[in-house]
Amino acid sequence: MSERASEIKLDHIDKKILEILQDNAKTPYAQIASQLGISEATVHLRIKKLVSMGVIKRFQAIIDPEKVGRKVTAIIGVITVPQKYSQVLKELEKMPEIVEIYDVAGEYSTILKVRVKNKEDLASLLDEIGKIDGVESTKTMYVLRVIKEDTRIKVD
Structure with a gap:
């Protein structure tokens, strides 16, 4: 069984990125950047950080x-x-x-x-x-x- 994870503080950009990726994990970084008014590099770094912190566990296809x-x-x-x-x-x-x-x-x-x-x-x-x-x-x-x-x- 996994250890209890402590809650991680996320800002509004992180939350919006998570919302977009949960709807479609294949959303291009350029599209996310455009939606949020930030650079592609920032999107890339934010997603990388969310993965390294364990907020995003993995990217997967959801099969019927x-x-x-x-x-x-x-x-x-x-x-x-x-x-x-x-x-x-x-x-x-x-x-x-x-x-x-x-x-x-x-x-x-x-x-x-x-x-x-x-x-x-x-x-x-x-x-x-x-x-x-x-x-x-x-x-x-x-x-x-x-x-x-x-x-x-x-x-x-």
């Missing part, structure tokens, strides 16, 4: 899972033996069908978001998770439809 055959999304609550929790998380991280893992407080030890091709693949994944040493039980919620799913973060 259904268009690449991942038609089933499920949320899985997992209860683990407390002493084996770290070991369980390491095993879960290795599974490519698991796209998000959350360490949570409450009824479950961790919550998973998974994307698979079909219900048979979901059943196989649940069997695989259930076999991990330290997993006591799981509860699966099959996603019927996605109402909101956004990777953008409001920066204010």
